[in-house]
Amino acid sequence: MAKVQEFERIALIASDTERAQAAFAELLPTRNWAPLDDAEAVVVLGGDGFMLQTLHAMLENGRVIPAYGVNLGTVGFLMNRHRAGSDICKRIARARSIAIAPLCMDAVTQDNGRHRFFAINEVSLLRETRQTAKIEVTVDDKVRIAELVCDGVLVSTPAGSTAYNLSANGPILPLDSQLLALTPISPFRPRRWRGAILPDRSTIKLTVREPHKRPVSVVADQKEVRDIAEVSLAIARECELTLLFDPGHALDERIVSEQFVV
Structure with a gap:
């Protein structure tokens, strides 16, 4: 899986949970975020359920862009680890893309x-x-x-x-x-x-x-x-979708790791 490009127009969305809204408030002033309908990629703050909701909205709207999830829910299988204070744009630039067909x-x-x-x-x-x-x-x-x-x-x-x-x-x-x-x-x-x-x-x-x-x-x-x-x-x-993951935390590695949980 090749390294993804550095996106210029990135949207920021969050679920309505307290943790996700707090992270949204922390990230909002760090850059000029693009409107979702004009973005090249989107940062999704929340849990797996909110990520699924976001991906389904893309399919329904007919406009699919890469999604980088930050886990502020529970399991976070489709998400990346939340790291307070990290440079989210640098993380996205280093992220790896995984294609998922529904x-x-x-x-x-x-x-x-x-x-x-x-x-x-x-x-x-x-x-x-x-x-x-x-x-x-x-x-x-x-x-x-x-x-x-x-x-x-x-x-x-x-x-x-x-x-x-x-x-x-x-x-x-x-x-x-x-x-x-x-x-x-x-x-x-x-x-x-x-x-x-x-x-x-x-x-x-x-x-x-x-x-x-x-x-x-x-x-x-x-x-x-x-x-x-x-x-x-x-x-x-x-209708292929693209998820972005930090190196070493990709979904395929999580799937392998899950088989060794006892």
């Missing part, structure tokens, strides 16, 4: 409504009631599991593989692996199926069985659609 989700509801959202972390299908879900799993136009009986199922990108996917006992994927994780949530049948690792060029279709008795919702990162009939998923390479 999942594109096309969902069809029981009343034939159609919804398209992007997911940077994962798309998850979840049962809506006490009844277990029954889901048909199709990969590359071939039915792989005719009836997965479960609480749900999710498809994760490498960037999201240490989030909900890991909590559901899914695999951690290196960032450059070009893979997706297909992970069941509390599977009942097939009892021994623990998921699959797929090339990220795969197309995935998840079809709900017995939807009136066993309704299912779908969540693409923070967007939810209820009472779905089917969901189609594929990597959206045309």
Whole structure:
């Protein structure tokens, strides 16, 4: 990964938490910050949730610029370490860029409504009631599991593989692996199926069985659609995002490190 250029027009945004707002007030007088809609890059102060919110806003607005996150939240997996008093512009100039392609989700509801959202972390299908879900799993136009009986199922990108996917006992994927994780949530049948690792060029279709008795919702990162009939998923390479990381603290290193946490 090559060193990024030194950006001239940089925007500064912050979440509404007390810590993020304090850092915003500290950084605001250090340079002439550009408006976000005219910036070449953006500094994002907050946690992973605010970073995801910012990246999704870029996708929705159709204007994607590199984002440098400063962790003022909790986990901060997508962020850089907060260092009070450091020269943020010099850190950005030395940062390394990592490209992330989101999942594109096309969902069809029981009343034939159609919804398209992007997911940077994962798309998850979840049962809506006490009844277990029954889901048909199709990969590359071939039915792989005719009836997965479960609480749900999710498809994760490498960037999201240490989030909900890991909590559901899914695999951690290196960032450059070009893979997706297909992970069941509390599977009942097939009892021994623990998921699959797929090339990220795969197309995935998840079809709900017995939807009136066993309704299912779908969540693409923070967007939810209820009472779905089917969901189609594929990597959206045309919507590639860029995250900036300090040397030695890149996302791929964090993904490796996470596998040795005990």
